[in-house]
Amino acid sequence: MATNAKLAEFMKLTGCRLNEARALRQGDIDVDGPVWEIRPTGSKRVIYVGPRAQALLKTLFTFRKDAFLFPQEVQGGTRDHREAGLEAAQVLLGHAKVSKNVAKPIRTKRGST
Secondary structure (H helix, E strand, O other): OOHHHHHHHHHHHHOOOHHHHHOOEHHHEEOOOOOEEEOOOOOOOOEEEOHHHHHHHHOOOOOOOOOEOOOHHHOOOHHHHHHHOHHHHHHHOOOOOOOHHHHOOOOOOOOOO
16 A cells, blocks of 8 residues: 555544644654554644554554654655545545535546546
């Protein structure tokens, strides 16, 4: 699964906001107990991470606890976000309003929709 798809799936599973997910580092996650917790910097919010999201995050963990789990240089451009479902995830979670891009079909490499 590509990084953008993992980011979209993580947002759907946890309700995490896009800016929170992009700023997430392995060291920010409290992995004690059956449900992990993330406390975004400067926020009173607590994001709970259940088993499915934990499994996804484990695929992103590295030996560097300060490395970003969803590095921004990998995700750019509206088309990448649309293809990964990030914009749709933001709308579903109430973090963004529906835009024209969500309704547009995405063309595959063969030109079909």
